[in-house]
Amino acid sequence: MEVGVDALDFVVVQTDVSDPPYIDDLPDITEPGSCIRINGFVKPYCRRFAVNLMTSRALNSDIALHINPRISQRYVVRNSRLNCSWEDEETTSINKFEFDRNKKFNLDIVITDKEYLISANGQHVCGYVFRIPTSKVKVLMVEGAVEVYGVEYSKLQMYPAPSPSNAPFSVPTGDGLDHVADQQLDVPVTAVLPRGFQRGWQLEIYGRVKILPHAFYINLQVGTQLWPHPIVPLHLNPRFRALHGKHLLVRNAWIDGAWGSEERTAGVQFSPGAPFSIAIQKNEHHFSVWVDGQLVGELQFRGASEVDTVYIHGDVNVGRIYMKTFFDDDYFRKSQEDLNVHSL
Numbered sequence: 001m002e003v004g005v006d007a008l009d010f011v012v013v014q015t016d017v018s019d020p021p022y023i024d025d026l027p028d029i030t031e032p033g034s035c036i037r038i039n040g041f042v043k044p045y046c047r048r049f050a051v052n053l054m055t056s057r058a059l060n061s062d063i064a065l066h067i068n069p070r071i072s073q074r075y076v077v078r079n080s081r082l083n084c085s086w087e088d089e090e091t092t093s094i095n096k097f098e099f100d101r102n103k104k105f106n107l108d109i110v111i112t113d114k115e116y117l118i119s120a121n122g123q124h125v126c127g128y129v130f131r132i133p134t135s136k137v138k139v140l141m142v143e144g145a146v147e148v149y150g151v152e153y154s155k156l157q158m159y160p161a162p163s164p165s166n167a168p169f170s171v172p173t174g175d176g177l178d179h180v181a182d183q184q185l186d187v188p189v190t191a192v193l194p195r196g197f198q199r200g201w202q203l204e205i206y207g208r209v210k211i212l213p214h215a216f217y218i219n220l221q222v223g224t225q226l227w228p229h230p231i232v233p234l235h236l237n238p239r240f241r242a243l244h245g246k247h248l249l250v251r252n253a254w255i256d257g258a259w260g261s262e263e264r265t266a267g268v269q270f271s272p273g274a275p276f277s278i279a280i281q282k283n284e285h286h287f288s289v290w291v292d293g294q295l296v297g298e299l300q301f302r303g304a305s306e307v308d309t310v311y312i313h314g315d316v317n318v319g320r321i322y323m324k325t326f327f328d329d330d331y332f333r334k335s336q337e338d339l340n341v342h343s344l
Helices: 009-014 330-335 335-340
Strands: 022-025 034-042 051-054 064-071 075-082 089-092 101-109 115-119 123-129 138-145 146-155 189-192 203-210 215-220 231-242 246-253 263-266 274-283 286-291 293-298 309-314 317-324
Touching: 009 115, 022 146, 051 101, 064 101, 075 123, 101 263, 138 146, 189 317, 203 215, 203 293, 203 309, 231 274, 231 286, 246 286, 246 293, 263 293
Parallel strands: none
Antiparallel strands: 022 138, 034 101, 034 146, 051 064, 051 138, 064 075, 075 089, 101 115, 115 123, 189 309, 203 274, 203 317, 215 231, 215 309, 231 246, 246 263, 274 286, 286 293
16 A cells, blocks of 8 residues: 555555555765655556655655655645654645646755755755654655656755746835736745845735645745755744644744744734735834734844845745835725735
8 A cells, every 4th residue: 555545545546556666775865965856757547646765675664754745635745654653744735736647747855954855846845854864764665656767866055956947036126016916926935136125125925825724934035045044034934823722923033053032923813715915124123024004023133134035935825025115004004905905
């Protein structure tokens, strides 16, 4: 039976597990930047498949990383198996799902200092923090209704590697939104700020929360890469039902190679399925954050404050990003009706 496939799927779609698995011994992948690229083809009857990094070829081997694209549901599950028992899974839904039946795919797994970074066809999908040391990972297995054309091993200096398929979006900068069309950006979003983010300016983000959200985050950072880890003067992380069933808005910064202490605001309402607006203002000594016209938090500069990139990932759709060259508080106190017009 396919790893991670429940009994119901096994009964309904036996062809998903009838294909022989691809198994290969792995080279040393402990050095940060090591990349495993799987070139394959999703067969027409595939509902899901699995890519496993295992500690041995034994069927009951520990699995350090289990990547399980669900074709029908259009999301990707990650997990680990220790002592024949599955741990808590992580899931990511993707706006631009890169695994389609009857199509080729490239799946990259990049090893960093603390986590795996996973991309499909050049688009970053998710990360997965190590639960088993990479020194114990010895075997690659791919199973399910996919054909593996080949596996390549390489060393990257940066992730994601720049390419036409993941070229960043350029954020418009000006004095108003009236002339800016809806952008409908695919999440994860990497957007560059051509003129940076100056004091006295206001970054505006319009979007809609997904129906069953867990979390999303917005980084104002230096550079478009995810690894090596960029400087992040402002990290915004709305978490849903995270504290006694309440929503949280977490603020932090990555400076000098580490996250600082979190600052939290409880009760910030990003409603599932509802539109929202976020305005981030850069003041003399701090960032201030407004959600739907209400000031919800601030973060004092922790050394670095210059940014050139906006990165957005998680359970959210993004309709528009815009940089205003002035503070416009009145705009964010408009009615909910106006907010709906400017959102997805």
